[in-house]
Each structure stands twice: as structure tokens, then as C-alpha cells.
Amino acid sequence: MAETASLIKIISKDFDIAENLSEEQLYQILVNSFDYLVENDFSKLLQILYRADVDQYKLKELLESSDNQNSAEVIAKAYIDRQKAKIETWKKYSS
Numbered sequence: 001m002a003e004t005a006s007l008i009k010i011i012s013k014d015f016d017i018a019e020n021l022s023e024e025q026l027y028q029i030l031v032n033s034f035d036y037l038v039e040n041d042f043s044k045l046l047q048i049l050y051r052a053d054v055d056q057y058k059l060k061e062l063l064e065s066s067d068n069q070n071s072a073e074v075i076a077k078a079y080i081d082r083q084k085a086k087i088e089t090w091k092k093y094s095s
Helices: 002-011 023-040 042-052 057-065 069-095
Strands: none
Touching: 002 023, 002 069, 023 042, 023 069, 042 069, 057 069
8 A cells, every 4th residue: 555655646746636545546547537638638648748757659659559448548557657667766766
């Protein structure tokens, strides 16, 4: 749960989310949010992904190779994975 709390803390910088979510609930909220941004505010989507340092080339590759997922699901997974990687890096260098 500590990792999920750290994940929520970092993601709450970009999204207004509750603090007591499971990782699955967080994922679903992000899928819905990214779906909305893809359709209605693409520039904000790009800003969020840039700020999170999601690799644009890796994301493009994931989007092109995802047959059974919609783009919001792929983006949400890539975003969460990047935030988890940041948390691991912080843990590694903060000790």
C-alpha cells in the first residue's frame, strides 16, 4: 500500500484524485481522464505526459502495437509505469 500511496501522491500533481484508492481504481480513473483528454484537450494531455517524462517514442510504439486496448488504456499504463519508475529511482538514491 505504501507504493500505491506514493503513486497517488505523485499523480495527484497532475490529477485531482482521492488518496485512498487501490491501484486498479487509480488505473480506471486515469483511463477515463486520458480518454477525456484525448478527445477534448490534447494539448493538456501532451503537457501531462511531458511533465511526467513519458517517453514519446516508446508511447508511440505501444500505441501502434496495442490491438485490443484503446489509446487511453495504453497511455494510462505508460504513465503509471513511468511514475513507478520515478518512485523506485527516488527510493534508490534517497537511502
